[in-house]
Amino acid sequence: MADRSPAKRRSPLLVAGRTVACATSLAILGTCGVTWFAVHSLRTGLTTSSALDDIKKAAPPHLDNSVNLLLIGLDSRKNMDGSDIDGQFVQDELHAGSSSEVGGYNTNTLMVMHIPANGGQVTALSIPRDDYVQTVGADGKMHKIKEAYGIAKASAESKLAGKGLSKADLERQSREAGRRATLATVQNFLGIPIDHFAEVNLIGFYDIAKAVEPITVCLNHDTKDPAMAGQGSGADFRAGLNTLNASQALSFVRQRHNLAGGDFDRTHRQQAFISSVVKKLKDQGVVGDLGKMRQLFGVVKKDVVMDDRWDVLDFAQQAPNLSGGHVTANTLPIAGFATINGQDVNKVDPVQIKRIVQQLIGHDPAPADNPVDGGSAASAPPPAAAPSPSPDQVAASAARGSGTVDVTNTSAVAHAADSELKALVQLGFTEGRAAQGPHQAKTTVTYGAGAKDGAEQVAARYGVTAAASSAVKAGHILVTLGTGFTPPGSAAPSAAGGAASSAAADPAAGLPMQGPAVKMGGIPCVD
Numbered sequence: 001m002a003d004r005s006p007a008k009r010r011s012p013l014l015v016a017g018r019t020v021a022c023a024t025s026l027a028i029l030g031t032c033g034v035t036w037f038a039v040h041s042l043r044t045g046l047t048t049s050s051a052l053d054d055i056k057k058a059a060p061p062h063l064d065n066s067v068n069l070l071l072i073g074l075d076s077r078k079n080m081d082g083s084d085i086d087g088q089f090v091q092d093e094l095h096a097g098s099s100s101e102v103g104g105y106n107t108n109t110l111m112v113m114h115i116p117a118n119g120g121q122v123t124a125l126s127i128p129r130d131d132y133v134q135t136v137g138a139d140g141k142m143h144k145i146k147e148a149y150g151i152a153k154a155s156a157e158s159k160l161a162g163k164g165l166s167k168a169d170l171e172r173q174s175r176e177a178g179r180r181a182t183l184a185t186v187q188n189f190l191g192i193p194i195d196h197f198a199e200v201n202l203i204g205f206y207d208i209a210k211a212v213e214p215i216t217v218c219l220n221h222d223t224k225d226p227a228m229a230g231q232g233s234g235a236d237f238r239a240g241l242n243t244l245n246a247s248q249a250l251s252f253v254r255q256r257h258n259l260a261g262g263d264f265d266r267t268h269r270q271q272a273f274i275s276s277v278v279k280k281l282k283d284q285g286v287v288g289d290l291g292k293m294r295q296l297f298g299v300v301k302k303d304v305v306m307d308d309r310w311d312v313l314d315f316a317q318q319a320p321n322l323s324g325g326h327v328t329a330n331t332l333p334i335a336g337f338a339t340i341n342g343q344d345v346n347k348v349d350p351v352q353i354k355r356i357v358q359q360l361i362g363h364d365p366a367p368a369d370n371p372v373d374g375g376s377a378a379s380a381p382p383p384a385a386a387p388s389p390s391p392d393q394v395a396a397s398a399a400r401g402s403g404t405v406d407v408t409n410t411s412a413v414a415h416a417a418d419s420e421l422k423a424l425v426q427l428g429f430t431e432g433r434a435a436q437g438p439h440q441a442k443t444t445v446t447y448g449a450g451a452k453d454g455a456e457q458v459a460a461r462y463g464v465t466a467a468a469s470s471a472v473k474a475g476h477i478l479v480t481l482g483t484g485f486t487p488p489g490s491a492a493p494s495a496a497g498g499a500a501s502s503a504a505a506d507p508a509a510g511l512p513m514q515g516p517a518v519k520m521g522g523i524p525c526v527d
Contacts, residue, residue, distance in 0.1 A: 209249040424479070
């Protein structure tokens with residue numbers, strides 16, 4: 001970037017504010033990462049997309065001037081022009097296999113950030129990648145939400161194949177179809193309008209992490225996940241604080257094997273990583289290293305796709321809301337697990353999801369199951385506003401199974417067995433017994449004959465997988481709260497100056513989220 005004359009330099013306060021926006025956005029994408037710099041000249045050379053144009057007609061109405069940003073982490077081993085990233089680099093540095101076809105075009109990170117119109121608490125909502133939903137703009141069928149991009153891209157490629165396009169143009173146009181499908185599917189699923197989006201792939205995350213390394217994170221337990229044939233992340237970390245380089249950072253946010261909560265723990269890792277990066281750049285004064293800032297400028301232009309409606313300078317004014325503990329990240333809940341067409345998927349309740357999102361950000365839910373392909377259908381009139389359900393009513397809608405629940409507490413949380421049993425009864429389960437038991441490291445959910453469906457509902461509350469056990473009575477579900485148990489809705493403990501959030505500080509407290517919230521501003525400890 002060309003040097004500016006002294007007369008044209010921005011004020012330090014303005015530069016700092018804009019760089020905070022950059023810092024927050026840098027970390028947000030978790031598995032892939034993205035960064036924004038609110039500098040007008042940055043738009044030159046950026047890859048932009050008009051995908052939002054095609055979904056605006058079908059968008060639910062805005063009730064105010066708030067902003068919803070969709071952050072897309074693409075699990076692709078290809079460059080923007082469709083060429084392969086060097087296989088040896090993918091294997092050695094990204095620990096993501098050696099083939100460019102691994103991962104396809106799945107969107108393994110989908111996070112919406114809701115920035116209120118008048119400032120205040122920013123809400124970040126992660127969507128589990130295996131949620132089984134109605135896709136929009138793909139083939140219109142039910143799929144894992146992460147697959148909408150790849151299905152639409154492949155369909156567009158097939159239609160464009162005979163038009164004599166260059167490989168780069170074919171890649172660009174087919175990826176636009178993938179973006180449209182992802183945007184429309186998320187918009188329909190959550191029942192809110194998507195105002196802006198940013199997308200980046202694995203190499204983008206690596207390059208950005210390289211510019212800001214080392215990055216400190218915190219883990220509750222030792223963990224190891226050897227990288228083998230693209231199936232492992234290469235994670236090898238100890239309990240407590242870990243200082244990571246770019247390759248290790250990618251392993252940290254991609255690990256899902258050897259974790260009690262699997263994909264859900266990975267999502268919490270992504271949220272914690274955001275907080276750690278923002279804290280580091282804030283502690284550094286953000287603009288303290290001009291060399292790294294210049295590196296990030298280059299990375300943005302090479303690796304990030306942003307919508308062409310995004311006024312980066314306007315976004316910079318929101319920066320104070322995105323730092324200093326003003327962002328709370330939650331993971332939207334699932335309603336259980338299933339195997340469909342040979343694939344393990346997350347069952348979800350679309351009505352429940354829309355109600356949760358409505359309570360959090362104040363939007364009327366969109367009409368259920370009313371997908372519009374590419375915005376071609378007529379826009380439906382906004383639904384009549386309904387009274388907001390109470391947290392207990394929202395939570396109760398998640399209970400689809402049945403069974404008698406027994407809870408054993410082995411944690412240090414006083415009366416945890418009684419309080420959790422009461423909460424599960426409110427979800428629609430039959431009250432069993434509460435007891436205190438010998439110490440057990442992890443929270444587990446086991447079930448007897450005939451209680452599988454109910455057990456999966458209960459397990460979703462704690463972000464674990466239910467397991468059958470002959471030691472549990474038929475029709476019963478046993479919840480054993482491990483020594484590291486944190487009541488759902490409260491934040492994980494934090495280290496190195498990061499303050500844990502209380503349930504009262506979390507706008508989603510009382511709603512059936514998938515595990516604890518992550519409060520930005522420190523270095524929260526996660527599994």
